[in-house]
Amino acid sequence: MAGTCVIGLQWGDEAKGKLVDLLTPNYDLVVRYQGGANAGHTVVVGEKVYKLHQIPSGILNPSVMNVVATGVVLNPATFIEELESLAKEGVVPNENLMVSDRAHLVCPWHFLEDKALNSSTADGEDIGTTLRGIGPCYRDKVGRSYAIRLGDLYQDDFKERVDKIVAAKKGLIGALQGSSADKVDLHPKTIYEQYVAYGEKLLPFVGDTTAMLLDAIDEDRNILFEGAQGALLDVDHGTYPFVTSSNSSGVGVPSGAGVPAEAVGKVIGVIKSYSTRVGGGPFPTELHDELGQKIRDLGNEYGTTTGRPRRCGHFDAVAVRYSARLSGVDALSLMMLDVVSHLPEIKIASAYELDGQRIDYFPSHVSELRRVKPIYETVPGWEEDCSQLQSWDDFPAGAKYFVKRVSEIVGKPVEIVSVGPDRAQTIFIEQNWRAGLPFS
Numbered sequence: 204m205a206g207t208c209v210i211g212l213q214w215g216d217e218a219k220g221k222l223v224d225l226l227t228p229n230y231d232l233v234v235r236y237q238g239g240a241n242a243g244h245t246v247v248v249g250e251k252v253y254k255l256h257q258i259p260s261g262i263l264n265p266s267v268m269n270v271v272a273t274g275v276v277l278n279p280a281t282f283i284e285e286l287e288s289l290a291k292e293g294v295v296p297n298e299n300l301m302v303s304d305r306a307h308l309v310c311p312w313h314f315l316e317d318k319a320l321n322s323s324t325a326d327g328e329d330i331g332t333t334l335r336g337i338g339p340c341y342r343d344k345v346g347r348s349y350a351i352r353l354g355d356l357y358q359d360d361f362k363e364r365v366d367k368i369v370a371a372k373k374g375l376i377g378a379l380q381g382s383s384a385d386k387v388d389l390h391p392k393t394i395y396e397q398y399v400a401y402g403e404k405l406l407p408f409v410g411d412t413t414a415m416l417l418d419a420i421d422e423d424r425n426i427l428f429e430g431a432q433g434a435l436l437d438v439d440h441g442t443y444p445f446v447t448s449s450n451s452s453g454v455g456v457p458s459g460a461g462v463p464a465e466a467v468g469k470v471i472g473v474i475k476s477y478s479t480r481v482g483g484g485p486f487p488t489e490l491h492d493e494l495g496q497k498i499r500d501l502g503n504e505y506g507t508t509t510g511r512p513r514r515c516g517h518f519d520a521v522a523v524r525y526s527a528r529l530s531g532v533d534a535l536s537l538m539m540l541d542v543v544s545h546l547p548e549i550k551i552a553s554a555y556e557l558d559g560q561r562i563d564y565f566p567s568h569v570s571e572l573r574r575v576k577p578i579y580e581t582v583p584g585w586e587e588d589c590s591q592l593q594s595w596d597d598f599p600a601g602a603k604y605f606v607k608r609v610s611e612i613v614g615k616p617v618e619i620v621s622v623g624p625d626r627a628q629t630i631f632i633e634q635n636w637r638a639g640l641p642f643s
């Protein structure tokens with residue numbers, strides 16, 4: 204069985220969608236297994252730009268089966284919108300899309316909760332969520348009392364369930380908002396009717412994805428697992444509490460998809476040639492100066508989902524070394540090399556200083572991460588446009604050296620380099636990194 208997963212190793216937005224789209228022809232199935240409409244995957248094919256949030260990036264390839272597995276929190280309204288906008292482009296999924304009947308549904312009260320809590324931590328600091336109701340939906344999933352799964356839409360007691368949950372949520376949200384329950388804008392009849400209508404539209408795609416994936420494994424089919432967000436946003440292993448609410452690192456694949464751990468074969472870690480972050484939380488290599496703005500402009504670092512300007516900074520090899528090891532990465536895909544190709548010099552954080560001591564690990568507590576100072580290695584820039592280069596041999600020596608240092612400091616081989624958004628702007632480095640090629 205050949206399973207491969209594509210995992211972002213930073214704070215999301217590493218251009219995973221492009222890579223998944225590119226790898227898709229080699230796979231029978233593409234699986235989304237965590238997160239929800241907070242994700243934004245941009246895939247550029249020729250003149251066309253597709254923005255996908257919940258539908259796997261493999262959807263552009265009609266021979267691939269696309270699976271939205273159990274660990275995803277599904278927003279049915281925007282999922283249907285996404286289907287409709289794909290249809291306008293002539294992409295009409297039929298037999299090649301399946302959504303888990305076990306996936307939890309994001310419901311109207313989840314948006315109100317995300318907003319009412321002002322997405323803040325216990326200390327009142329802003330997490331800066333995407334306000335897509337992701338955290339509240341996962342909270343209800345784990346809490347069980349107020350959860351709705353996709354399969355529940357088709358049960359006889361669904362109306363009763365909505366009535367009960369809405370009554371309880373009105374009280375809870377009223378308390379959060381400091382208003383009385385009857386002022387909370389939730390109407391059980393409308394919600395019930397809306398969700399029944401969503402259920403009808405989704406019905407052709409609903410199924411037991413766990414059983415289907417287990418069969419696919421038995422049949423030795425090739426599966427590509429498409430991670431959303433990035434490993435540093437993992438709810439257990441990321442920069443908690445400034446994280447998303449799912450296991451977005453490599454450790455989340457088996458539980459989210461519903462497959463045994465051995466089904467995850469090769470892990471490709473996706474990294475940008477610099478760092479970005481959206482929302483709050485520690486970011487040791489963040490730049491607040493003109494260089495940060497230059498990277499933002501060159502990389503068009505504005506959110507696919509929210510349009511928010513992304514915080515930008517130098518490449519943080521300490522953070523990526525940690526997230527790559529955590530995720531069991533075999534190979535790295537280095538994106539946006541074209542962006543740093545315009546810089547006179549490039550910095551890589553290879554260690555941190557914490558309270559006067561040099562450390563090479565990624566601290567587990569946010570208070571320490573806030574105090575660390577990056578120790579940089581500077582790589583000379585090459586200031587040559589790389590975006591049209593087709594072969595690794597043609598790359599400037601400076602670019603090759605940068606890629607070599609990223610591989611060495613992170614401790615994993617860079618096997619793929621991306622120099623622009625188009626499929627054609629991708630170079631597969633056929634080499635054995637451990638033998639020192641092709642960097643010699």
Ligand code: IMP
Nearest residue numbers: 215216241242331332333446447481482
């Ligand atoms: P949530 O996932 O909406 O709860 O947001 C929690 C944190 O994760 C916030 O800092 C978001 O900006 C961040 N986040 C969520 N999804 C993405 C993503 O797809 N890319 C980058 N950051 C994300």
